[in-house]
Amino acid sequence: MRLDASTRKTFKPLLLMAAVAVIFTMWQHAAWAHGRISLPEYICQTLGEPVMRAGAKINEVVRDTGRSVFLAGSLAADNRRLRRERDEQKTENILLTEYFRENKAFREKLGFEPDQPVKDIPARVVGRTSASGEQRCRIHIRIIPPNREVHKGDIVREAAGLVGRVIEVKGRLALALLIIDPQHGLGARVQRSRAEGVIKPARQWNEGWPDRLSMQYLRHHADIRIGDVIITSGQDGIYPAAIPVGVVEAVDVSTEQAQTVVATVRPFVDFQRLAYVWVVPQP
């Protein structure tokens, strides 16, 4: 079969582009096999990073402005309430400072090691992927303190509670697996009763509750109630103990032969409004 000149003219660049695609794919596979990223990916990420950061900033401004406009009526009342709460917390803070100093003095007298300096790194959430049901976010670390690096496995948390863990680090960008990802699981316990179980994402598509967790593998007749606070148990070897995870919203006791208790947990972190996080070194 002979191709005419115009067809050949179109066909050649198409073949060339297909060859480039094959090369890039093989390059990526080879780089991933060694735990690195390929040069084309690195270039694209370097170019895309400022846009993602700017996008996150714009989203924040638009959301805050929109919220201010819609909630203008209640803003004054909120402001008064917050001022009152601030005054109360100032008083509480003075008390806590006193307790802290007292505790420090006791620890020194009892021969405890002094507190280690904080190694947490602040980071901004610049992107979110939820393709094929996966729940991950890309974070940008602006300032990395000296003698500190972000590693795969580091814990990502918010002031409110646990967010997830770092699964990939590329320069100042890191990919975090969220605790609501279908692949994620962690050891947890009920803070009040110390009952232990495993936290997995709830089957939100079926239950219609977004971003809910499910506490499973609880012991027979486990003491768990609605309103109980769930924290990490530290038994999984991934997360340290006592990081807040969420609060129990519902408890389902199966009446089948093998009686099981499953609790639905609402995470403390609002994954729909994730903006800033802390990266904490893995213990």
Add this chain to the structure above:
Amino acid sequence: MLWLYLTEFALAMLLGAWQFAWPTWLRLFEQPPDLAVILLVVVGLTRGPLEGCWTGLVTALAVGSLGSTPLGGLFVSHMGAGTILGLLGGRIFPDYIPIAMLVAAAAAMLMNIVELLFLPPASLGPWLTATVSQAVMTGLVAAPLVALLRPVLYYLSPASQQRV
């Protein structure tokens, strides 16, 4: 001509990154629109198969790199879609925004189906919901984005008399 190719690359990077930074409160079932597909539709339908394929190459590279996704399936779906849209260029009129919206939604859905062959999801239910939601979002966002992209490509076109 080189400027046009470079602009298409820049637009692919911009839209690819914007797609990942898309606000969570503007998502449908947590799905952002596939902005790269919209660029593919505009370039493919107005500029022909060659530029459609090039745009497919750069959008796949941008989306795959920023999302840490295997590139193989993305290259096949994006470059295939770009080339097919380019071949359909004379038959579908992108001047009509509703048609561009429909084509963008259909392309987003078909490309997800092609990518399914390369990267099968854990379960089909969430994948189907995500695919349909993304197609709907892509169709909706296509209206303003097509209106914005067309003049940009028009002014960079070497033959400005060509209809864009």
